[in-house]
Amino acid sequence: MNRKLKQMLVVAALGASLLAGQAQAQAPVGQGPGYHDPRSPIKPLQEREGIVSWQLLSSVTTKAEKNKLIPEFPKPLQALNNQTVKIQGFMLPLEPGDKQRHFLLSSVPTSCSFCVPAGPEGLVEVKTRNPVKYTLEPVVVEGRMAVLNADPYGMFYRVTDAQATE
Template structure:
């Protein structure tokens, strides 16, 4: 199934992602204030931490016409990518990547996801892959741990079906848009039949 992407729709979703990260910081701040005012262990200087920041790998609506992505040998796991932990520091979210994720930095990987265009037109060379399908044209379906920014060698046709690309992964600890992962020099990749 393919579809055209309207050029007027959310011209730069990276700005939406930045706003979502900002909202996560506000929620984290409110959680810290509530913990302090309630006298919890976190508010009393104890070891308890404020609730995790981020939306995780996203929520797959059971009413979606698209099946959830399945783990595939040789394709980077969203479970692994979303194992990052985060903490709020003033106006930004600081990711802490487990060793297994850090080991993937600058390595060639395959990643599968649902395409979120960042350019007008039905062919994209700069887009996001999401761990879950979008349910709203104006919403980010997952936190930064459920998204991968992709820059492809040649344009990839927009589709509502899952897309698999292969390229060099960058694990990002201080991206200005709040992204955690980027794949560059990407090319469409095939996956084994199930």
């Protein structure tokens, strides 16, 4: 994906995060895994044994430093770095076509094809070995997790060498 597209996604994610924060009174602005619209025909994700929870991923905090937000990961999140993990989520394609090798996983389904449904704590960038068929249903991927301290595109998490497991 080119740099410009990634920058646009990050800006959209931060904007969506602010909107989600306003929609969810219990979560501070920019915190949490995203807002699942109760009108959505797609059911919210259920936590499952052996799959990294979005609650854990969204436990990251940030601090403002100059012109950017720096993530501060609690120890349980730091422990996931360079580990093989399983993550479930909703696909946000980054390339055209029904088979995806590079996409974002979101904690909540998207309700607008031009909007990112969560902030960086509610998204995981995924790069797979083999293409994964796009679906509106949740997918589970397994791969090597990277916890990103200073990603130039503002991502907090990346899973590489991934494959769909279900």
